[in-house]
Amino acid sequence: MRLQATIVVLATAATFLAPRTGVAQSNRPEIRPSGKFAAPSREKDGVRVLFVGNSLTSGNDLPRVVQAMARAAGVELRTAAVIEGGASLEDHWRLGRAQQLLAVGRWTYVVFQQGPSSRPESRAHLRRWSVRWAEEARRRGAIPALYMVWPFQRQKKGFEQVSLSYREPAKASRSMLLSAGDAWHEALQRDPALALYQSDRLHPTTAGTYLAALVISRGLAGISPRTVPARLKLESGKENVLPEDLAAKLRLAAEKVTGPEKIELIGPF
Numbered sequence: 001m002r003l004q005a006t007i008v009v010l011a012t013a014a015t016f017l018a019p020r021t022g023v024a025q026s027n028r029p030e031i032r033p034s035g036k037f038a039a040p041s042r043e044k045d046g047v048r049v050l051f052v053g054n055s056l057t058s059g060n061d062l063p064r065v066v067q068a069m070a071r072a073a074g075v076e077l078r079t080a081a082v083i084e085g086g087a088s089l090e091d092h093w094r095l096g097r098a099q100q101l102l103a104v105g106r107w108t109y110v111v112f113q114q115g116p117s118s119r120p121e122s123r124a125h126l127r128r129w130s131v132r133w134a135e136e137a138r139r140r141g142a143i144p145a146l147y148m149v150w151p152f153q154r155q156k157k158g159f160e161q162v163s164l165s166y167r168e169p170a171k172a173s174r175s176m177l178l179s180a181g182d183a184w185h186e187a188l189q190r191d192p193a194l195a196l197y198q199s200d201r202l203h204p205t206t207a208g209t210y211l212a213a214l215v216i217s218r219g220l221a222g223i224s225p226r227t228v229p230a231r232l233k234l235e236s237g238k239e240n241v242l243p244e245d246l247a248a249k250l251r252l253a254a255e256k257v258t259g260p261e262k263i264e265l266i267g268p269f
Contacts, residue, residue: 046076047221050105050142051083052098052133053113056149056202058083060209062216065240068232069217077221080105088114089129102140109220110137111178113147116202118161127169134173145176147216150184150208153201159185178219179257180212187211187253194249207250210242214254225254 047070051063063079070077082098084091089112092098102110112133117126134144148166151158162181170177187194196208204212210232217223230247232240242250 046078048106048108049077049079049220050098050102050107050110051079051081051113051147052089052092052110053081053083053147054087054115055083055085056115056204057081057111057113057147059203060206060240061234061236061238062209062213064234064236065209065213065232066216066220068234068240069213069223069228070221072229072232073221073223073227075221075223077217088125089133090125093129093132099136102136102142107137107140107142109145109176110140110142111145111147111216111220112175113149116149116151116155116158116162116181117165118151118155118158123165123168126165127172130169130173130175134175143176144173145178145219146170146173147178147212148181149212150181150196153197176219178216180215183211183215183254183257184208186256187250190253191249194246206240207242207246210240210247211250211254214250215258218254218258225251225258 049063049066051057057063058081063081067077067079080101082092082101084095084097087095110133112130114126114129115122117123130144130146137144146166146169148163151162155161159181163179163185166179166181167177169175184196188196194207195205196211197203198205198208214223214225214228217228218225228247228251230242230244234240
């Protein structure tokens with residue numbers, strides 16, 4: 001797949017990777033990793049999460065929103081991400097940056113994401129590369145997780161197709177499934193007027209990212225959606241604030257999808 005602008009999120013050079021020459025830089029703002037990685041033991045360092053994806057992960061600084069939700073519940077969660085605009089998991093594998101960071105980070109989880117992948121050929125592609133990435137994550141001592149996204153707005157049977165496209169690879173790769181797309185579907189069924197999509201009919205609004213982060217923070221850190229505040233302060237200093245009535249609707253949808261009977265751990269890891 002042809003790549004667009006590149007955003008690479010890495011920790012400090014002293015801790016992880018030395019600066020590389022000849023790496024293309026993006027005109028888009030770089031997202032810094034959350035937390036300081038001083039290579040302590042995993043037990044002392046809390047939950048450490050590496051995100052590998054594209055703009056559906058970087059949009060609205062999703063990794064930091066997940067971190068803020070965890071910290072609001074008293075859970076220490078640190079994140080970093082490798083983001084390539086428009087990339088598939090195959091693109092990430094061939095570029096090699098994510099493998100480099102995976103090799104040195106002592107990650108608890110690695111969260112993989114690509115586009116909706118609703119077509120049969122895209123589903124097969126996602127399955128093939130999910131298996132490869134999950135094997136690599138386990139080899140490095142991390143638990144692999146697939147972040148299920150959502151279809152283009154108003155795509156016929158889109159939510160059902162995207163859900164299937166992520167469930168099958170999660171099962172094949174024995175990865176944790178983070179069903180954000182299912183939560184979007186649930187929320188929009190309850191209230192079709194919810195503004196989860198931006199005008200491009202794919203990327204999330206702040207509310208859409210909040211809903212996805214509710215699902216992810218539940219899966220990675222056990223945070224109950226009903227306890228997450230509508231106002232979140234990100235490590236960058238930015239505040240994300242939703243109207244309380246809107247946040248309540250999103251919490252209900254996330255709780256429906258991620259309740260105790262719905263948590264999906266496909267293992268052994």
